[in-house]
Amino acid sequence: MLRVLRTKDLVHAIATFQDGLHPDVLPPTRLLRCVRLRRGSYERQLAAVHDCLKPWLARHGTSSLGLFPASLHRHLFYYAVVYSNLDVLVFLDTAGPVRLSAVDWALVVDVGHLDVLRFFLDRHYDGGDERVMAHAIETGAVAAVQCLFAHGILPAKDALNEACTNGHAHVARFLHAHGLGAWDPNTLMFVLVHGHLDVLRFLLDAGLGDFDASATFGFHVSHLEMAAKCGHLDVVQYLAARDRRHVPQAFLEAARSGHVAIVRFLDDGESVDVSVAAQEAVVRGHRDVVAYLVQAHAAALDMHALATLAASRKRRAMHALLLQHTHPSTL
Missing domain, CATH: 1.25.40 (Serine Threonine Protein Phosphatase 5, Tetratricopeptide repeat)
Structure with missing residues (x-):
């Protein structure tokens, strides 16, 4: 009797009738469970999942994701966002939309897949608002800024200053071209201090190069002097080519x-x-x-x-x- 119960065929037959996962989904689900949610580095964590799940989906289709336990739906969400898999997102949306936190929206912007961002915006997921726009501006994701703006999401009043301070010239150009964000001349000081040459070029070309140093510091200091003091050689070269009047002081x-x-x-x-x-x-x-x-x-x-x-x-x-x-x- 003991020998019979230990036979491989009988054990497999008994297991077949137990509640559990279908054998076909075991490899990808095991890998998904290894992903630590809220720990970042999803690209690295999900690499092995992608190597397994991509051919699995090609063979079984997204309809077979219904065999996966619901506890892994958020894992699938991160996989779909990182690898821009809209079919998986459609499955999750149908099964029961995942709630996106501020961190999730930031991830959507950071990975840079516009089709994923549009997916959530088109379906009006909660949280797709000015906070997502602020993150896109802060990180210089100009394509995301454009996408959010196209969906009617407007930036905060300090958006132009934020983009310039963080050195994102492409974002600053887009905002300025669409009249978005109020300009604070003091922002130019931060641009010079941080050495954002592309932003400085844009500001001077756009006529936004005025900065009243006397009002801020109590004494006059030129753009060239500030750049020289802060050690930004490329900015110094650019400014000196435009105007050499302040070279002695900058020296x-x-x-x-x-x-x-x-x-x-x-x-x-x-x-x-x-x-x-x-x-x-x-x-x-x-x-x-x-x-x-x-x-x-x-x-x-x-x-x-x-x-x-x-x-x-x-x-x-x-x-x-x-x-x-x-x-x-x-x-």
Whole structure:
């Protein structure tokens, strides 16, 4: 009797009559259960699921997804969103629409499948509102912004400023072209500080380049000076090509801040004050700037005075460098 119960055929026959999953769905469901919801990295987690489920769906069709337990429907939702499988989304929509959280909507935007975004918007899923638009603007998903706008979803008033501050020129152009979002001139300051060159080009071309530094800082500072101070060489090159009037001040800002590449670029040998720049670099300990100025303008610099300044600031390495270029008679 014991031997009979252990036979393979009998055990299989008994199992066939038990409630459970159809043998055909076991491989994909096992993989789906390995996906940890709300943990992010869905693309990585779902790769193995896709390798199994894609041929499975081709063989069985989405109607066979009804064999899957309802507890895996949200797993299927993430799979469909990540891999842009509208057939699976249609099945889920028919079986009982999945409720999308703010995180889910953000995922839809982030993966970038417009057909998936349109699917939810066309069916008026809850949560497809200005918050999704705000996320699309913040992350620079211009196609999603356009899609949301086409579905009647408008951005917040600060949308244009948000796009510019985050460096999304394409989004900023779209918003400006459609008169969306109020412009705050102070945003230009953040664009310069962060070095968003494409946004800066757009703003200047659109006539949005005015920024009252005096009202904000209490003193005047040019666009070029701000870019030089923050170390954005590409922005400095762009602005200097447009207007070189502020090169001397920007040169000093770059020296003070230790941006040797910008110092080298702005050094025209005529309008810039290399002596003051060297002093500023010594005081702030920017050895590479001092080394460049010494190499390029040794004859114009008072090496002894700079060496004395370096010693007073306890800049030993810089002091040693300057002593190498100090004439013995001045020691």
